[in-house]
Amino acid sequence: MVELVIEQRRRDLGGNFEVGRVLPFAKRRMVGPFIFFDHFGPVDLAPGVDRKVDVRPHPHIGLSTVTYLFSGHIMHRDSLGYEQSIRPEEVNWMTAGRGITHSERFEHARAQGDRIHGIQAWVALPEENEEMAPMFSHHGESDIPQWREGGVSGHLIAGTAYGLTAGARTLSPLFYAHLDLDAGASAEIPADHSERAVYIATGALEVDGDRYDAGRMLVLDRGTSRITAAEASTVMVLGGEPLGERFLYWNFVSSSKERLGQAAADWKAGRMKLPDADDEECIPLPDQPAPPAPPMS
Template identity: 50%
Template sequence: MIEMTIAGRAKDLGGFEVRRVIPVAKKRQVGPFVFFDHIGPADFAPGEGIDVRPHPHIGLATVTYLFDGEMDHRDTLGVEQTIQPGAVNWMTAGKGIVHSERTGPETRAAGHRLHGIQTWVALPSEQEEADPSFFHHKAEELPVIERDGIWMRLILGSAYGEVSPVKTFSPIFYLHMESKAGSVFKLTDEHEERAVYIVSGELEIDGLLFGAGQMVVLDNEASIGIRTVQDARVMICGGAHLPGERFMEWNFVSSRKDRIEKAKTDWQSSADAGFENSVFALPPGESEHIPLPES
């Protein structure tokens, strides 16, 4: 039933920890998911917070989902959106977008806990150069699925007869699950590729125990039953495998290596031009940016 297990790799970003799960050398994607980061949990004292300066993306959609805290998003479309627990921010980069993520002034002043998941979804090759867009959906807009001892929120796509309102570009599913010890459920089998990431707690899958910080990638053909050993918080994701290879460098994803090279050049030349009359621009109200790593 189990194709492989991936242990998230912790990285200290200065005041908080991010655990990167995919990509890894032997698993570049699960369905269209090409990047999966577990943020925190991190406790910020009053006056502290995160400041992810403006940076570019192409060829993907970013998905932000929080368990605790909040984050302010700004982008070059002029969108300013605070995301809170249970809601979803879906940003389609397409041919190119720049955004920042910061702790808002009131939250920063009060102190807070930040905990959540950020993922990147690769776009089908025919959509990689789509116009950028941004959609926010409140928690109450997303379908909830309940079984004995099981609660699930459908963030993206379709599963268990429900469909998320978030507009996506290929077959996909993404679930937040809370399960009580002793509960058993059958994993949806309507999608080609599937993986289970354990945020907290412990699960039994195919007779083996798995704990926090592990992603279990499951066989495409198997009918999977999962038992909760200790109360657990779990993210379940997957979907159809996109045809062709996807290349990823820094914040760029594309089916073409030359397109990534162009994006790198465009970011550097935009910065050199002070983001005036250039390919990339800064979000309104922003004056900083993250330099291209090579520079």
């Protein structure tokens, strides 16, 4: 059965570039370790698009960002010195640990025009890994197992599912996959984890006789195991084991509210290094002011 339906809420990140925010949600902050889930696009960006659409340098702690594209190109730069373009059906996996900063820019679109469509999820780190050294990895076809069966094409982005294991390093039990379903095709949802969900990026699904349209996340109970495409659909399936209480503030995740306050103070004071290509930009950035420290009550 479907336990909860979460509809995306539109958010403007600047320059009229909108995302559909799904997690966190008031009635369900996390699914397994997944604490944040944004669906961006599809949106057509014309050559010469204004730099206001870029995601300017910003910090993270206590989480991994997982960026996956259906179409388009995004340029990632971070304070470890990595500069990596991400393309469709690839994964940028950045683990913030004790602290990292990065930017995401639409340089290909600015030069040639582009159609941007993808998902960014955040995976909270286990408490023992929250202060680990930051790291970055990029994963292409060789690290993302693919299969096709019964009208379903699958890409395993992370974890173990469908008898396969993806190449990205994960720090807690989870699975994350992209499925394209032909109209009428059905797919099993892995049942190995206590928390699971399906997000409908395009198309529509039927689950237990009910229809659900695009832009919705279906949080599943332990009994639900099969989805059917009411029309050709693209979905993300995800899940894992809960990590315990996590606090989310601005771009920071932690099991400690005090740690969130320290991270905000570090960013505001300029103690967090910027990506090299962005060092000429000021801290705090005019369009991303540092937040005040979060309330400790």
